[in-house]
Amino acid sequence: MKTHTHQECLKKQREAVKHRLKKLAARQSDITKKASLIRESIIQKYQEIQAALDEDLRTTLSHLDMEERAAVAALDGLMERSCSVIQDIEQDLSRLTVAMDQTETEPDTMSIFSYPEQQDMGTVDRVLDLLNRTDPNSVRLDEAKAEQILCLTGNMLLLIRSQTPIIKTLLKSYSSEVTLDPETAHPKLIVSPQGETATFTDTWQQLPDLPGRFDTTLNVISLQGFSFGRHYWEIDVTGKTYWELGVTYPTIPRKGTTEACWLGRGHESWCVEFFDGEYTAWHGGVPHQLPFTKRFCRIGVLCSFPAGLVTFLAADDMTPLFSFCAAAFSDCLHLALCPGHDHNGINAKPIVICNASSPSTDR
Incomplete structure (x- = not known):
């Protein structure tokens, strides 16, 4: 029975x-x-x-x-x-x-x-x-x-x-001001006083070991989180040979060597990585090799909560790079950056958030 x-x-x-x-x-x-x-x-x-x-x-x-x-x-x-x-x-x-x-x-x-x-x-x-x-x-x-x-x-x-391009006019209308949260930055990252740049330093800074601070991966996330509407940011990566950038839930692991601490390696974050002349989109530990060889100067990131989309593009000419569809986001999203090691000086330049002159409302 x-x-x-x-x-x-x-x-x-x-x-x-x-x-x-x-x-x-x-x-x-x-x-x-x-x-x-x-x-x-x-x-x-x-x-x-x-x-x-x-x-x-x-x-x-x-x-x-x-x-x-x-x-x-x-x-x-x-x-x-x-x-x-x-x-x-x-x-x-x-x-x-x-x-x-x-x-x-x-x-x-x-x-x-x-x-x-x-x-x-x-x-x-x-x-x-x-x-x-x-x-x-x-x-x-x-x-x-x-x-x-x-x-x-x-x-x-x-x-x-x-x-x-019409897409540029549209995305610019979604621009949202963000600043980097220094209390999340890895001790080898220097966040500017305005919170717009992150620069690698070879010196381990003596900073409080806060629960939200990354201690292995060279990450920093934005102070602001967003949970509805559409939001767009442009990040200047001029002169850099290695970087990662994207968005993350606040629940991304911050401590230890677990893979999920890296942007896009866990299910809490989405990112595009540039390394050794190649672009790769990451989410859930799954890499997506992108067919681009040009070294772009600005990368755009669009989050659309109504569509559950995270879209990356080359803001230089609005070339679409990759889109992830999460269907529905389960938490608020923060902008996340990794400027990478300086690689003997060839990657020493900062990664810069290009904020709009004035913040826009959610749409």
């Missing part, structure tokens, strides 16, 4: 897990569909922006083309008048040549004097009038207006550049 009851219990548990598995698969499908719809909407908006720019370019160029045609037509008219005068002069020259030839063969003929002087003067007046009316500099494009168009397009370009 007892065996039968246990069997029934296991069947119910199996059905419950199967039902949950079905729900998870449906949720996965739903997320894929939503992401696809969002992607299509974003693409459509970019296409509409491109279409609007293309139409504006067409309209602007059509105005320039119309003005060019008008100027070219005006010059065509002036050149046509000039050609007509040249043609008339050529005919007069031809008649004069014939008259002169006749004079040479018939010296007594006075035909050379039959060419009216007033006609000669008329031609001179006509040429002078033509030259006065066909000054090439009298026909021009409206260059001042063209400069204004260039100025407006330049302003448009500046506006677009100020708003792109």
